[in-house]
Amino acid sequence: MIIRIATQEDITAVEKLRTTAYQTATGSIISDTSFLHWNESDEQSITLILENEEKQIISTLQGKILITKAELEKFFDISLNTSFSFPIFPTFTIGKASTFLEYRGLGYTAIMRILFLQACLNSEIQSISSTMQADASRIPLLKQMGYFIEEADISH
Numbered sequence: 001m002i003i004r005i006a007t008q009e010d011i012t013a014v015e016k017l018r019t020t021a022y023q024t025a026t027g028s029i030i031s032d033t034s035f036l037h038w039n040e041s042d043e044q045s046i047t048l049i050l051e052n053e054e055k056q057i058i059s060t061l062q063g064k065i066l067i068t069k070a071e072l073e074k075f076f077d078i079s080l081n082t083s084f085s086f087p088i089f090p091t092f093t094i095g096k097a098s099t100f101l102e103y104r105g106l107g108y109t110a111i112m113r114i115l116f117l118q119a120c121l122n123s124e125i126q127s128i129s130s131t132m133q134a135d136a137s138r139i140p141l142l143k144q145m146g147y148f149i150e151e152a153d154i155s156h
Contacts, residue, residue, distance in 0.1 A: 003112060006047040006060065011038045013057045014047065014098075021098035025133075036096065041075065047096075048112045052103075059099040059108040063116045065090050065125065076131050078152035088126035092116065095131060 006014055018036035045064035049057045066072050067090050073079055075093055094116060097109045120128060132139070134151060143149060 001053070001108075002051045003048055003115065004051070006049045010047075010049060010057060014038065014049065014060050017057055017060055017100060018096055018098045021100060024101050035077070036098075046116075048115065050108050050112065058103045059112065060096065061094060061098075061109055061112040061116070062096040064093050064095075066093055066129070072129055076129075076152070078131070080150060080152055090125055091127045091129045092120050092125045093129045 015037050019033045022030050022033065022036055041064065042062065045062050047060060047062045050059040052058050064075065066075055069080065069089070072091060072093065076095065094113060097112075099108055117128065131152070139149060
């Protein structure tokens with residue numbers, strides 16, 4: 001297995017992986033997958049990819065630095081409560097995590113998250129922000145570890 005930063009040559013494979021992974025995710029109902037296609041946000045981000053021995057991209061994760069709450073809300077297409085006091089900016093966002101179904105549960109996304117976290121420790125980053133489904137199995141553990149979790153308004 002190899003983890004590397006995605007290049008222009010990887011765009012088609014990354015889009016296919018994202019679309020397939022999100023459409024097969026537990027509890028996920030997505031009618032418009034256009035947000036998963038490579039776009040301006042990807043151009044301003046770092047996208048890590050994990051390749052198997054056959055050089056097939058099997059997992060991917062995007063990371064981006066944001067400076068303001070407005071940028072964070074736009075990036076995740078959410079609204080946060082006005083009393084929201086975290087994250088402290090700049091914040092590093094992690095999103096568009098995608099792994100093909102047959103490779104899920106093996107910790108590949110966690111490994112890429114750790115790489116991003118290690119990079120943040122050696123930087124000016126003050127916090128890390130991410131989104132997840134409200135019923136994600138990792139939420140109780142994250143709360144126990146001291147993570148601040150807010151349910152975002154996605155009604156729009």
